[in-house]
Amino acid sequence: NDDPLLAEVAASAVVTAHNHVLRRWLRAGGQGDVEAQLDHAFSIVRKTFGTGIGAGRTLSTAPPPAPAAPAQVRTQGEVLVAVARTDAPLDEVMRTIEEALRNKQ
Numbered sequence: 001n002d003d004p005l006l007a008e009v010a011a012s013a014v015v016t017a018h019n020h021v022l023r024r025w026l027r028a029g030g031q032g033d034v035e036a037q038l039d040h041a042f043s044i045v046r047k048t049f050g051t052g053i054g055a056g057r058t059l060s061t062a063p064p065p066a067p068a069a070p071a072q073v074r075t076q077g078e079v080l081v082a083v084a085r086t087d088a089p090l091d092e093v094m095r096t097i098e099e100a101l102r103n104k105q
Helices: 003-027 034-049 090-102
Strands: none
Touching: 003 034
16 A cells, blocks of 8 residues: 555655745745745645645545644744855854844843
8 A cells, every 4th residue: 555655655645845935935034925836836745745645545434534633823933934054054043043042031
């Protein structure tokens, strides 16, 4: 059964498409219609993987499973996203991250 592999390949394609658009947007100084660019990138992923994963399978006539419980929002924990030039000295990058963490209160 190749389903686990196919799921990982498709998920990797989604992440790669997202990161591609993010890099282009950051290089453009945060300018441009990033949502339209993401829609385009994800449509390419859907065209590539949207029909191949279920190829050769018959559709089930069983009723769909009950919907899962709604997602829960957690307010615990925080995330720090850092953007640095690839030629920035490591000590400068680390100092900036440490400063951001110290100043979060």
